[in-house]
Amino acid sequence: MNNVEEGVFFLTGKDFTNAGAASSSLKGVLEKRGVPQDIIRRTAIAAFEAEMNVIIYAVAGMMKYRITDTEISVTIQDMGQGIPNIELAMTEGYSTAPDYIREMGFGSGMGLPNIKKSTDYFVINSMIGEGTTLEFTIHLIPCDKERA
Amino acid sequence: MNLADILAILNARVLTNQVPLQKTVESAYCADLMSDVLSFSVTNSLLVTGLTNAQVIRTAEMAAIEVIIFIQGKRPDSQTIKLAEEKRIPLLATDLSMFDTCGKLYERGLRSQFHHLNQAPIVTVRAQSV
């Protein structure tokens, strides 16, 4: 595994002007590496949803990525209010977003389900009052199915 | 369906400069909620939307959407147009409603592909809440 690439982007809550810039940069990194289009698309979608969550709900956060020859892993960690009920948050259509977020086209309750759909491995850890960490992995080469 | 046909059918205008217009789309989606676009759309598609903020351009970029059309005379601001130009995504604008825009394109043969993002990925969700 000699071809490892890592990086980090910082995210600022409520900075809607730059919302999506980190995911866009990550997409650029993957394109430069010649990752297949379908995998780039899945990674970009998952990263963008996670990034929007930080912009909408948290004070600040960061997106870290690590690309190896076999997989892409992304960790998005925020300083936010935390998710009280993750199971509920994973339900399609469930959202706590205020109206002004809905009017911006987000907060329709599809974000976390979209991340789950786009990735091969997805973990959420959340602490009320402290923040949320999302971690997902997308395989670059087919591997044995894993289930936990 | 190519861009020239779409422009003619909808009597639409091009808002971006120096973005190539020799494009063909194979399917169309219509939504104001970006997460739905991200979960449904396939590549080589057209997005019909009433939302004009920068997140629409970002969504198109992530989902590899080729063309965006704004309906009902809605126009994005210059910063949003600039972002689309950077990402080389043509922006079109029509005065038609979203309903008539979709109807006219459908009438001329454009369709959605009902194909979810990916069929059966291996997913592990281990959720912890303290």
Add this chain to the structure above:
Amino acid sequence: MNLQEIMTNLSLEVKTPGLNLDREVTGGYVSDLLSDVMGNASQGNIWITLQIHLNIVAVASLKGLAGIILVNNRRPDEDTITRAVAENIPLMTSDLPTFELVGRLYALGLRCR
């Protein structure tokens, strides 16, 4: 065209039992933004949306819309259905994406007006 014909033609599932579907539909309006519907939909329109938020019923009621079609297989929750029945706003669902459903309504002769 009335709601009953639309329901039958497009194989919609009705979620609000007991509401009369014999009401005239004047046109169609598509939007997922409640403020847009408040500002621009016309009385008697059928509203096509992905939003399943409870507030859609209030918006439809205030604007005097003929009913709401929820697309992409979105399911309204019990609260939304209860409110819709109370406000006499028929809720119907379809598993088609918005673009497809609207295309078919247009083909039936419905327009935005």
